[in-house]
Amino acid sequence: MPIEEPEYIWLDGKFVKWSEAKVPVLTHALHYGTGVFEGLRAYPSDGNLLVFRLEDHIRRLMNSAKIYFMEPKYSAKELTNAVLETLRINKIKTSAYIRPIIFVGYGGIGLNWTGFPLQYAIAAFPYGKYFDKPELKVCISSWRRISDQSTPPQAKATGNYINSVLSKLDALRNGYDDAVLLDQRGYVSEGTGENIFVVKNGRMYTPSPASSILEGITRDSVMHLSKELEVQVTERDVARTELYIADEVFFTGTAAEVTAIIEVDRRAIGNGSMGKVTKRIRDSYLKAVLGEDSRHKDWVTPVY
Ligand SMILES: Cc1ncc(COP(=O)(O)O)c(C=O)c1O
DSSP: OOOOOOSEEEETTEEEEGGGOOOOTTOHHHHHOOEEEOOEEEEEETTEEEEETHHHHHHHHHHHHHHTTOOOSSOHHHHHHHHHHHHHHTTOOSSEEEEEEEEEOOSSSSSOOTTOOEEEEEEEEEOOOSSSSSEEEEEEEEEEOOOTTTSOTTSOBGGGHHHHHHHHHHHHHTTOSEEEEEOTTSSEEEESSOEEEEEETTEEEEOOGGGSOOOOHHHHHHHHHHHHTTOOEEEOOOOHHHHHTOSEEEEEETTTEEEEEEEETTEEOTTSSOOHHHHHHHHHHHHHHTTOOGGGGGGEEEOO
8 A cells, every 4th residue: 555655764773865765685684584573553642643552562573683683783762762753753743654674684695694784774654544444354364374383473574474465465366355364273363464353242362372473562452451341351272163153353453453354254243244342442442542541541652
């Protein structure tokens, strides 16, 4: 989806014009997927802009880097400040998406990147909805989710997304809005860029980290909010057919926020429209990101 290109990119500690933010063709990460990144959102509220769970995203970025032996020269605090500065220098006041990335640069050729430079970039730009509709029709992907035995899903690594791309393109070409991937054991894992929740008899279930998921920050937020709404949520293995006979199913993610799934493999979920629990969770999530939930003021960081 096209975006409004930002004026400035934070690149290796300096702000450079978009047109000058360039990397060599032989950048290691371009060839081998050796990058780790984050996706954050900022929301306008009361004349300010609020970044949602900024420190948690930067912590996950550092953890992703650790899995791949990357030792960033910037601290979490410096990267956190750089995110805020990137929003400020681009004078962003509307809903925005923020993409920090740490990647292996050019230092020669070959897999062993020891001694190659790490590069750092942050892009921030105005951004609306990820899905063009509030209710999705999805399929179970014929592609399996990558596993901890190959390319660990717990690292938000650029190379991991080739698995999501295969799955997403197949789903779209077959007339669905997105896909749900099963883990290597055949249990439900997650969407192409979203975690998944099932609602049955007033309780919620979601696959655990052992099901090859990326532990989403929205997922964590929703688990907190559901407890406050007195909806019990359990992390456990979820079988494919549980989706077909669920009362409600929904996706969570920074980009996707809380989005209802109303059809899985051409089977209507519940009454075929967004369910009550999904709506309550979605509303309380939107309140939290706007800084309107007094219990979760610490989840938002003002930019200005
Ligand atoms: C594969 C995958 N799973 C889950 C998520 C949801 O994570 P979060 O809620 O932290 O955005 C994302 C998005 O980052 C993702 O790419």
